Amino acid sequence: MPANTSSKVRVRFAPSPTGELHVGNIRTALFDWAYARHTGGTFIFRIEDTDTERVTPEYIQAAINTLKWLGLDWDEGPEVGGENGPYLQSQRLDIYAEWAAKFLEQGDAYHCYCSSEELEAVREAQRAANVAPGYNGHCRELTPQEIAAYLSEGRKPVVRMRMPDGSTTFTDLIRGEVTFEHKFVPDFVLARNDGSPLYTLAVAVDDVLMKVTHVLRGEDLLSSTPRQLRVYDAMGVKAADYPLFAHLPFVMGQDNAKLSKRNGETSIAWYRDAGYLPEAICNYLALLGWSPGEDRENVTMKELTELFTVERVHSSPARFDMKKLEAINGDKIRALSLEDFFTWAMPFMRKAGTVTGTDEEVALIKKALPIIQERIVTLGEIPALLNFLFVKDFVIAADSVEKIADEQSKKVLQISAERLSTLTEWNHESIEAVLRSALIEELGLKPRIAFSALRIAVTGSHISPPLFESMELLGAAKSLARIRGAL
Numbered sequence: 001m002p003a004n005t006s007s008k009v010r011v012r013f014a015p016s017p018t019g020e021l022h023v024g025n026i027r028t029a030l031f032d033w034a035y036a037r038h039t040g041g042t043f044i045f046r047i048e049d050t051d052t053e054r055v056t057p058e059y060i061q062a063a064i065n066t067l068k069w070l071g072l073d074w075d076e077g078p079e080v081g082g083e084n085g086p087y088l089q090s091q092r093l094d095i096y097a098e099w100a101a102k103f104l105e106q107g108d109a110y111h112c113y114c115s116s117e118e119l120e121a122v123r124e125a126q127r128a129a130n131v132a133p134g135y136n137g138h139c140r141e142l143t144p145q146e147i148a149a150y151l152s153e154g155r156k157p158v159v160r161m162r163m164p165d166g167s168t169t170f171t172d173l174i175r176g177e178v179t180f181e182h183k184f185v186p187d188f189v190l191a192r193n194d195g196s197p198l199y200t201l202a203v204a205v206d207d208v209l210m211k212v213t214h215v216l217r218g219e220d221l222l223s224s225t226p227r228q229l230r231v232y233d234a235m236g237v238k239a240a241d242y243p244l245f246a247h248l249p250f251v252m253g254q255d256n257a258k259l260s261k262r263n264g265e266t267s268i269a270w271y272r273d274a275g276y277l278p279e280a281i282c283n284y285l286a287l288l289g290w291s292p293g294e295d296r297e298n299v300t301m302k303e304l305t306e307l308f309t310v311e312r313v314h315s316s317p318a319r320f321d322m323k324k325l326e327a328i329n330g331d332k333i334r335a336l337s338l339e340d341f342f343t344w345a346m347p348f349m350r351k352a353g354t355v356t357g358t359d360e361e362v363a364l365i366k367k368a369l370p371i372i373q374e375r376i377v378t379l380g381e382i383p384a385l386l387n388f389l390f391v392k393d394f395v396i397a398a399d400s401v402e403k404i405a406d407e408q409s410k411k412v413l414q415i416s417a418e419r420l421s422t423l424t425e426w427n428h429e430s431i432e433a434v435l436r437s438a439l440i441e442e443l444g445l446k447p448r449i450a451f452s453a454l455r456i457a458v459t460g461s462h463i464s465p466p467l468f469e470s471m472e473l474l475g476a477a478k479s480l481a482r483i484r485g486a487l
């Protein structure tokens with residue numbers, strides 16, 4: 001076993017923010033974080049932003065904000081610093097350039113002058129001959145004359161790593177022993193002809209310099225591992241000191257294809273905006289490919305850090321199940337204290353333009369929240385449910401108007417208005433009592449029919465919080481005015 005198992009654990013989450021972080025990224029971040037916390041190790045957050053065309057400052061900031069929002073705190077990285085920084089790869093370009101130069105000097109790497117047209121022609125020929133695609137080693141052993149000729153043509157070389165014959169074998173903590181034959185791992189580019197590093201160079205150099213002991217990351221990066229090990233070797237790192245790798249299984253959509261924009265919502269920002277709580281997302285993602293042992297649906301962040309081990313990560317792909325996430329989110333919402341529920345709800349109310357946040361509005365929202373807490377699965381549902389309490393120009397939704405256009409509804413509304421106006425005390429119990437006696441007992445109507453007309457008249461929609469509580473909150477004057485208005 002590598003020496004790393006005995007040293008203090010250092011894990012890193014190293015996204016390339018070319019967009020909003022997605023479900024797969026966050027599941028990786030969560031496992032990295034949980035593993036660091038479980039082992040009392042260090043969680044490093046590194047931004048891999050060498051692809052300057054696709055990674056933007058906005059996406060970098062969004063990635064930082066997302067981790068913070070989820071409560072995945074890091075010990076080294078952006079904003080907090082650390083002794084192995086900087087933690088943005090764009091600020092470490094000279095380091096990569098130095099290593100590339102060293103590899104050239106050592107003979108581990110060489111300058112490759114092939115143009116993209118020439119490389120394409122090689123690939124074309126490989127396809128035609130049905131052989132594995134990849135660099136054919138054309139520039140491996142150029143003579144000084146050949147080099148001089150290329151330079152005089154004005155060609156600028158890339159730096160290419162020499163992959164020796166043979167194979168690479170390593171033990172993945174999730175999948176066991178993995179071997180890559182080098183005939184399928186051709187010499188690869190470390191630095192472009194403008195000197196900028198490629199992923200394989202930067203990631204490997206940083207994992208070594210940041211003393212990373214464990215690399216937990218997505219399965220899609222499995223095939224880049226032999227290249228990274230090759231870079232460690234060129235850096236003079238002994239095999240016993242290589243980081244250990246654990247490649248996490250893919251997150252699949254309901255259709256068993258890899259989760260993507262096409263078969264599901266993948267962006268964490270979408271879930272945040274739709275009103276999912278960070279605890280719910282972490283709880284759900286924690287169980288996506290990992291299990292605490294028993295058949296549990298709920299796990300707190302504390303339990304996750306206590307129980308998380310790589311051995312309990314499944315090797316088969318995990319299926320993303322929106323319904324499960326919704327159910328967990330509903331549970332987490334119901335578990336909130338009224339104060340916390342209010343804190344989460346308020347931004348949604350403001351954003352929807354339902355309220356501005358006056359004292360009066362705040363007081364009413366606090367009274368109204370308990371009646372909807374049991375009924376919602378996302379915070380995003382709140383404004384529509386409470387809107388009827390705050391609208392200035394009350395109108396009945398078009399699809400609901402027709403539902404109360406009949407004679408019977410008219411009668412319900414007329415009688416309700418009469419009886420309600422006699423009430424001396426306006427609370428949900430007295431409202432319910434008077435309406436039940438008038439509509440159900442005297443008129444003999446079914447509750448669903450009688451109350452649905454009232455619901456529409458008072459709240460403007462056939463979907464609302466419980467009717468009598470809604471009327472209590474709205475107050476006698478407004479409730480009666482709306483019933484009369486509907487008539």
Ligand code: GLU
Binds near residue numbers: 014048218
């Ligand atoms: N930056 C890489 C990516 O986002 C991941 C690096 C790694 O975990 O090795 O795909």
